[in-house]
């Protein structure tokens with residue numbers, strides 16, 4: 553039987569928005585994923601702490617955006633004590649040896665991927681799929697990381713049909729661009745995080761059960 557295939561979308565989710573949901577569903581369909589896990593980051597090492605809402609509010613916004621979709625929301629980096637993606641991915645591979653993972657990110661992140669800790673180590677740990685994002689595709693394709701990654705490019709259809717996923721592999725996913733961003737939401741609604749201090753009980757329950765999700769798959773998606 554084929555291993556379950558999981559897409560990992562790490563992010564600040566400050567807050568989560570419909571763009572996250574759409575790119576996740578698109579990647580799941582195009583790459584034949586069983587699930588997408590959203591890794592809500594305790595703190596992106598390259599982003600300032602100022603303006604970053606508390607982790608609980610960001611997780612709750614993610615749970616809301618992920619509802620009724622094959623998306624699991626987790627704050628597993630808090631549990632693992634990892635801050636850098638390379639460390640998180642190695643820990644996940646150790647913890648879930650029976651899964652196959654692909655790292656998902658928008659083109660804005662590929663443009664600055666060469667600034668991440670041991671980015672080649674990330675690319676060797678698992679395949680990467682990059683989703684087009686309005687305004688960033690030019691910079692992503694001209695980026696230092698792309699200069700190294702392009703020799704490992706694989707068409708999405710070929711990648712999907714491969715029996716085993718090997719790394720490094722890079723899949724670039726084009727679809728009609730989604731202009732939504734957390735920056736735009738924060739600008740329009742600076743108080744968004746305050747509303748999540750009064751979330752309905754069901755969401756609070758789900759939030760408390762996030763650690764079990766990451767520990768042992770005992771919890772259904774919200």
Ligand SMILES: Nc1ncnc2c1ncn2[C@@H]1O[C@H](COP(=O)(O)OP(=O)(O)OP(=O)(O)O)[C@@H](O)[C@H]1O
Pocket residue numbers: 561562563564565566567571572575656657658659660661683684685686730731732733734735736
């Ligand atoms: N509209 C989008 N199109 C493609 N990728 C996206 C889009 N929105 C977010 N992403 C990707 O989702 C991941 C998490 O994004 P993040 O939580 O930082 O949201 P964001 O909208 O980029 O936030 P901000 O505007 O605060 O930088 C990143 O890999 C990012 O590139």
Ligand SMILES: O=C(O)c1ccc[n+]([C@@H]2O[C@H](COP(=O)([O-])O)[C@@H](O)[C@H]2O)c1
Pocket residue numbers: 561562563564565591593595596597598599635636637638661667668669
């Ligand atoms: O490991 C790094 O050096 C690194 C540097 C920048 C960003 N990241 C990760 O990239 C993901 C996307 O972050 P963000 O803030 O753009 O949503 C998130 O999981 C971050 O932890 C990781």
